[in-house]
Amino acid sequence: MNVWLMGSAVLLFALVLCGISCFRGDAMERLVGLEMAGIIVTLLLVMLAEGMGRVNFYDLALALALLSFGGGLVFARFLERWL
């Protein structure tokens, strides 16, 4: 097990903290937890790709970064007025 895989295993605890944040507070406070989780998982996928030596898996992290951006914007827009 190299340092990338060890780091990504430890980084899972950060996801647990994001999950706790998603279960507390009102809808907007939960949204912040979701947005943070999107960034953390993006970094986690990069570390896993590097740890496993698969450069092609970087595309997953790039796709997640783009999609979590769009998802966060849509959630913010809907929570602003309609939900």
Add this chain to the structure above:
Amino acid sequence: MSAATLAVEVLVWVVVITCLLCCLGLVAMKDFFERLHYMATVSTVATMALLAAVVIEQGWGQAAIKMSLIVVVLLLMNAVLTHATARAARVRDLGHWQPAEGEKIAGLEQIGGGGHKDK
């Protein structure tokens, strides 16, 4: 252990510790607007450290270019998303996002006109 390996290890743990501390801050803070700030550290410090680690490990190849793209997306995303989320929270609370009548803003004089109330 070579200097490059040591640098990669240090940078990876910088990423991990930064993410853990910011997530702890996210859980510990009570105020919504205080929580928003913790996304900035992750998407700047942690992503830059990870880019540096990837470049040291792989050199300027395909991995570094893809990681650079991810860094650009995360930097732009964080700025836009933080603004959109904060604005959404304010509109949700007040019905509009502009300064309310008599509201004091740090660094500005008291605003007398008030914001428009239309949705």
